[in-house]
Amino acid sequence: MSVSNACVVGVDFGTLSGRAVVVRVADGVQLGTAEHLYSHGVIEQSLPGSNVPLGPSWALQAPSDWLDVLREAVPVALTAAGVDPADVIGIGTDFTACTVLPTLADGTPLCEVDGLADRPHAWPKLWKHHAAQAQADRINALAAERGESWLPRYGGKISSEWEFAKALQVLDEDQELYDRTERWIEAADWIIWQLTGQESRNVCTAGYKGIHQDGQYPSREYLAALDPRFADFTAKLEHPLSGLGEEAGILTAQAAAWTGLTEGTVVAVGNVDAHVTAAAADAVRPGQLVAIMGTSTCHVMSSNQAADVPGMCGVVWEGIVPGLWGYEAGQSGVGDIFGWFVDTAVPAAYVAEAERRGQTVHEYLTTLAEAQPVGRHGLVALDWHNGNRSVLVDHDLSGVIIGQTLATRPEDTYRALIEATAFGTRTIIEAFESSGVPVGEFVAAGGLLKNKFLMQTYADVLRRPISVIGAEQGPALGSAIHAAVAAKAYPDIASAAAAMGDRTEAAYVPDESRSDRYDELYRIYHELHDHFSAQAAGSTDVLHRLRSIRNEVAR
Incomplete structure (x- = not known):
């Protein structure tokens, strides 16, 4: 393959749709794009098919919608780009977060297990599922009382949006389903599982959404004090974490058939939509704050120093790029x-x-x-x-x-x-x-x-x-940049971002x-x-x- 012909694919799984872009590795030029709207959208009133009602502040999604993006948007983007699949050296993905789901040990979502489709907690909880505030309050009160060392890394409070609060809600409201949950996994990692056939976990979602700090999750003692039934919750999370820009595996034959790509294509480690956008804007240096402004706004910034900042969604070492602290803040509605x-x-x-x-x-x-x-x-x-x-x-x-x-x-x-x-x-x-x-x-x-x-x-x-940012599809381009790094086209995210990312400085002046x-x-x-x-x-x-x-x- 000629280096000038090498391309990568980026797929951005958003709140209402998924978008795919085909990008030239040499300069980041987007050659083809496609979007697929989720047929189920955001599930807020009742479950699909059964019409089981949902409570206030619920927001769910359907895993089948995500797979449809791979089947529909990626092939269309390839056709639009006029690219030979053999020239695609890697694929990267990003997801909303914390969008998390319960699965069996093989990755099967519980909502797709016979007899469980009418159980609300069997479905993936979208990032804006806010019905776990009471659980978040308990998590925060006990952590503050015990002086848990990880709490300041999150500005002093864990959000109801994150993994632990949502899982505790499942335990409180449907213990049988909680017990049947063998893996509690971010959609960002689940989609990689579907592409490669093997489970992986990324440092970004684990750090920002899963309270993983300094190499560990909250202790068993803390979780037992929260609820004895919750003591072993992290067993549903435990898996070696992979760094951003690394290879998660290669495309299986089934995933190749879905996407139209070649079996064996490199798949990058999963990531979060906001955090990959920093690379697309070539804004991965200390002090460059990237605000991804859409249905909500996420603010991400890398820094060479660690500090306790009020209300942070997390301060995570190498959470955005290797070698720097990554900060995340945000607004739930914009x-x-x-x-x-x-x-x-x-x-x-x-x-x-x-x-x-x-x-x-x-x-x-x-x-x-x-x-x-x-x-x-x-x-x-x-x-x-x-x-x-x-x-x-x-x-x-x-x-x-x-x-x-x-x-x-x-x-x-x-x-x-x-x-x-x-x-x-x-x-x-x-x-x-x-x-x-x-x-x-x-x-x-x-x-x-x-x-x-x-x-x-x-x-x-x-x-x-x-x-x-110069790109209309920032997260998808950011995922493509990470794919280029995973495929060894660039030595690191910073150099790939410099070559493939783009932004206009001071486009608006006060x-x-x-x-x-x-x-x-x-x-x-x-x-x-x-x-x-x-x-x-x-x-x-x-x-x-x-x-x-x-x-x-x-x-």
């Missing part, structure tokens, strides 16, 4: 918040006008919002409609909008919600820097880059330039006058943030009480 507003609160007249103009409702509201001066709407919102990931790590919080009057228009609220998510990001950056971890460059990636008004608002709120006004609004946001968090002296727990009432009625 694009989802805007989507919720458009779906539930926009008058029919606005929808009709958007159609008349040939715009989406989002585009129309953005046009109206952009015409306003900063502060004209008189509103400040808290971006907690899907709970708070960083820095409060509390998914029982909910959204707040302050300042509404009879004169408030839909575009006012829409703009306030955009500003709220920018304020949330500023809170995260300030947490980094106040903890002694400097943020040198803010790099944006993800689907929300399409909204230029939103990006300019972020630059103004953050008072710093924003660089933007306007000082708008930034000054946003400083005033941010002070109000911060005051509300502290007041409604129920975590500071003089704060209120009203949001928790409302959530409790809702959950009681929903049952």
Whole structure:
């Protein structure tokens, strides 16, 4: 094979769909892409087929949807690229996280085992499954009481989104199914199992989502104190961990038939969608914070120093690239918040006008919002409609909008919600820097880059330039870069990212006058943030009480 012809495939498994790209190894040029929408989407109301109802804050997925991405998107991307499968030297994948599922010892999902399809806990729990908050609270309270050394690495709190809280919920609510679970595995690793025929585990999901620090999981003594039945939980996790950019195995004959690739093609170790995006943006050096902005936002950054930063999803050695500490923070709802507003609160007249103009409702509201001066709407919102990931790590919080009057228009609220998510990001950056971890460059990636008004608002709120990734499919390109490293086309992730990644520096620059006004609004946001968090002296727990009432009625 000519080096100039060598290609790699990257597959990004998202919340609603999977995307595949075919990329040239020499320079990262994307030759072909394809997307496959999950037929089951996000399972939130009832189980497929049986109509068994789900409780509040549940979010599941179907493993068959993920395999369909391999069968549908990868072959289409290869055809679009006009690439000979023999020229593809590697395939890499990334996944949402923590998206985790119970399986048998051979990797069979429990939801596909006879007689278990009508058991909610047999299905994979999507990252935004937040029904394990009570379990997370127990995990955190006991860890703080015992002074567990791993707790500060997660900003002092383990999220309800992560592996241990979700597994403890299974134990609490369906012990029989918990006992039948032989492997508790991230979807990021499960999909590699399907491609290679052998189980593997990656350091990224284990570190950020599985409380794996300094070579070990939480102790048996701690888990037994949490619940004696939970003492041996880590036996469902234990497996040698592989580093990022390493080879996990080679493509089986079955997986080759699914994808149209050649049997024996190198498969890279699994990874998380946000973390691989850093390579796609060539932003793997210390202090380069990458915000992957979509339905939610994940903030990842490498650093040469370790520090305890409030509300981190994790601080993991070599969690993003070898040789550096990897930090992860995030916001549980961003694009989802805007989507919720458009779906539930926009008058029919606005929808009709958007159609008349040939715009989406989002585009129309953005046009109206952009015409306003900063502060004209008189509103400040808290971006907690899907709970708070960083820095409060509390998914029982909910959204707040302050300042509404009879004169408030839909575009006012829409703009306030955009500003709220920018304020949330500023809170995260300030947490980094106040903890002694400097943020040198803010790099944006993800689907929300399409909204230029939103990006300019972020630059103004953050008072710093924003660089933007060059690739439209950042995670998929990042996975392809990792595949190139696994296939030995490059010696390491940094050199592969330099050759194949791309970003535009300072694509958005803050306007000082708008930034000054946003400083005033941010002070109000911060005051509300502290007041409604129920975590500071003089704060209120009203949001928790409302959530409790809702959950009681929903049952």
